[in-house]
Amino acid sequence: MNPSLDKYTDAELLKRYREGDETAFREIVERYKNPLYSFLRRFLNRQDLVEDVFQETFLQLFASRDSFDTSRPLRPWLFTIAANKAKDALRKMQRHSSMSIGAIADSGDVSVDDVINILTSYKTTPADEVTTEETARRVREVVADMPENLRGILILAYFEQFSYKHMAEILSIPIGTVKSRLHTAVMHFTKRWNAANREPR
Numbered sequence: 001m002n003p004s005l006d007k008y009t010d011a012e013l014l015k016r017y018r019e020g021d022e023t024a025f026r027e028i029v030e031r032y033k034n035p036l037y038s039f040l041r042r043f044l045n046r047q048d049l050v051e052d053v054f055q056e057t058f059l060q061l062f063a064s065r066d067s068f069d070t071s072r073p074l075r076p077w078l079f080t081i082a083a084n085k086a087k088d089a090l091r092k093m094q095r096h097s098s099m100s101i102g103a104i105a106d107s108g109d110v111s112v113d114d115v116i117n118i119l120t121s122y123k124t125t126p127a128d129e130v131t132t133e134e135t136a137r138r139v140r141e142v143v144a145d146m147p148e149n150l151r152g153i154l155i156l157a158y159f160e161q162f163s164y165k166h167m168a169e170i171l172s173i174p175i176g177t178v179k180s181r182l183h184t185a186v187m188h189f190t191k192r193w194n195a196a197n198r199e200p201r
Contacts, residue, residue: 010074045144057082076166150185
């Protein structure tokens with residue numbers, strides 16, 4: 001990061017970029033490249049697609065400087081671009097998967113806290129704990145196999161910590177749909193997680 005720019009807000013950096021200061025754009029990229037790359041890696045689970053979508057997201061930001069509303073927070077807008085481009089990339093790969101809500105309606109007693117604990121352990125995996133690394137690997141597998149719409153909302157909620165409002169903006173759906181889809185995603189994850197852990201290894 002540029003020490004002279006790291007105290008600027010996102011809006012201030014965008015304003016400077018609009019005025020022709022390309023170092024401000026580089027500061028924005030530096031600020032958001034790691035969380036955005038991490039989001040795309042979880043969402044897409046394909047390295048070639050991750051690289052392409054990552055570049056396309058920042059290219060669109062680069063090209064959209066005059067249309068961005070600096071009164072709105074940058075982070076949700078950037079993730080909206082990334083999520084849309086990721087979904088487009090998946091459609092091009094024709095990797096559609098679907099599931100009926102009825103298929104998970106019988107998942108039984110589910111503790112959302114348990115799911116959050118599992119996901120959190122994935123997010124903060126210490127490299128020296130083999131058992132936690134194994135949990136992380138299995139979480140990655142379950143999340144990667146989820147339908148696109150459920151995988152996306154789970155990542156935004158638990159890994160990226162977006163609010164309902166921002167998730168609604170990113171996914172272009174009402175807040176009520178965010179809540180019901182997130183509930184469905186948690187049920188789906190839990191059912192698949194429990195099934196995977198019952199299998200002999």
